[in-house]
Amino acid sequence: MPVPVSNLPEWPSSLEAHPLLVIDFQLLKAGDRNEIERLWEAGTTLGFWYLKNHGAEQDFVAMWGMGEALFNLPMDEKIKCSQGDEGASFGYKAPGHYIVDAAGTTDPIEGINVSKDDALSYPRISRREYHEVIHQLMHPAITPFVKKCVHISDTMLEIFNDKLGLPKGALAKLHSPDEFSESEARTLKAPANLAPGQLAVGGHTDFGTLSLLVNNLGGLQVLPPGTTEWCYVRPVPGHMICNVGDTLAMFSGGLLNSNIHRVVPPPGPQSAHVRWSQVYFTRPGDSVLLLPLLGESSLISEAFDKLSPEKQKSLSPGVTSSEWFTRRQKNYLTKNYKGSQTWTANRGTEHGRA
Numbered sequence: 500m501p502v503p504v505s506n507l508p509e510w511p512s513s514l515e516a517h518p519l520l521v522i523d524f525q526l527l528k529a530g531d532r533n534e535i536e537r538l539w540e541a542g543t544t545l546g547f548w549y550l551k552n553h554g555a556e557q558d559f560v561a562m563w564g565m566g567e568a569l570f571n572l573p574m575d576e577k578i579k580c581s582q583g584d585e586g587a588s589f590g591y592k593a594p595g596h597y598i599v600d601a602a603g604t605t606d607p608i609e610g611i612n613v614s615k616d617d618a619l620s621y622p623r624i625s626r627r628e629y630h631e632v633i634h635q636l637m638h639p640a641i642t643p644f645v646k647k648c649v650h651i652s653d654t655m656l657e658i659f660n661d662k663l664g665l666p667k668g669a670l671a672k673l674h675s676p677d678e679f680s681e682s683e684a685r686t687l688k689a690p691a692n693l694a695p696g697q698l699a700v701g702g703h704t705d706f707g708t709l710s711l712l713v714n715n716l717g718g719l720q721v722l723p724p725g726t727t728e729w730c731y732v733r734p735v736p737g738h739m740i741c742n743v744g745d746t747l748a749m750f751s752g753g754l755l756n757s758n759i760h761r762v763v764p765p766p767g768p769q770s771a772h773v774r775w776s777q778v779y780f781t782r783p784g785d786s787v788l789l790l791p792l793l794g795e796s797s798l799i800s801e802a803f804d805k806l807s808p809e810k811q812k813s814l815s816p817g818v819t820s821s822e823w824f825t826r827r828q829k830n831y832l833t834k835n836y837k838g839s840q841t842w843t844a845n846r847g848t849e850h851g852r853a
């Protein structure tokens with residue numbers, strides 16, 4: 500059965516969603532000044548925005564088809580390409596594999612993460628082998644999806660690079676196609692009829708640089724800066740939801756905001772349906788040191804100087820991208836849970852907000 504993308508219940512009319520700026524990808528590509536300013540505004544405030552006219556709509560739907568083909572297999576088949584317990588992300592993730600809070604509550608969702616490096620080098624294996632079902636869908640679905648997302652992400656990254664006052668290509672160099680990274684495509688499936696309030700994905704900031712997301716139903720929520728109330732982000736057909744992650748917040752000295760978010764059951768009558776989401780995560784090269792780019796832009800160093808020592812510290816971990824990623828990932832695993840300190844150990848730049 501194909502993954503449903505239409506004929507799903509409407510957004511409940513009485514339910515408010517957080518407004519996001521709508522950015523037109525074609526205008527960004529054309530160098531439209533006004534659109535570039537609007538992207539900058541979105542990145543430096545909530546750090547979330549809609550992106551329209553991106554041309555990847557069908558590629559996202561094709562990835563759900565890939566997820567469905569894998570998730571329909573018996574558990575003993577799909578678990579063969581499990582991401583394991585050592586802090587690797589690429590591979591199959593069974594329901595309950597992650598914790599969603601400090602109490603160690605387990606998650607209800609199923610997922611598959613495919614490495615960008617594998618998607619682009621296939622049939623050569625760069626990072627790991629997956630289930631045969633995935634290998635067969637690499638060229639028809641996964642590789643085109645990753646290529647389009649890399650292009651979209653690179654375009655926005657170049658704009659942020661220039662707006663941050665960095666030398667040409669500075670951010671691109673930290674995301675070089677010549678180095679392996681933890682960049683990946685993630686397909687998630689949450690079952691229908693979750694208990695009200697049950698967390699599908701616990702509150703977190705994204706580990707990497709930029710995230711491109713499409714979901715078929717609501718459930719994503721953000722905790723806007725300076726507030727204590729979670730707000731829904733409404734999926735809009737044809738629009739991606741894009742957001743800044745921790746490593747871009749770090750490179751930019753906090754000018755760009757990696758905002759905390761989570762996933763709860765879809766609202767109202769949508770909760771009776773299976774929820775699919777598809778993300779592409781851009782992350783720095785594995786050996787890249789995570790520090791603000793103070794020496795490369797006076798804008799960044801001046802902004803960083805104004806931050807509290809605590810915030811400065813959280814934006815300057817000084818570890819490599821791969822160390823940052825593995826530490827966070829490992830401490831999400833139910834198998835590694837030893838108490839609330841395990842949750843603390845998986846935190847990024849949330850600053851204690853969840």
Ligand SMILES: O=C(O)CCC(=O)C(=O)O
Pocket residue numbers: 685687700705712714718719760761762776777778
């Ligand atoms: O499913 C969603 O809407 C968001 C998922 C998410 O935040 C993530 O995987 O990092």
Ligand SMILES: [Fe+2]
Pocket residue numbers: 703704705760
């Ligand atoms: Fe996320």
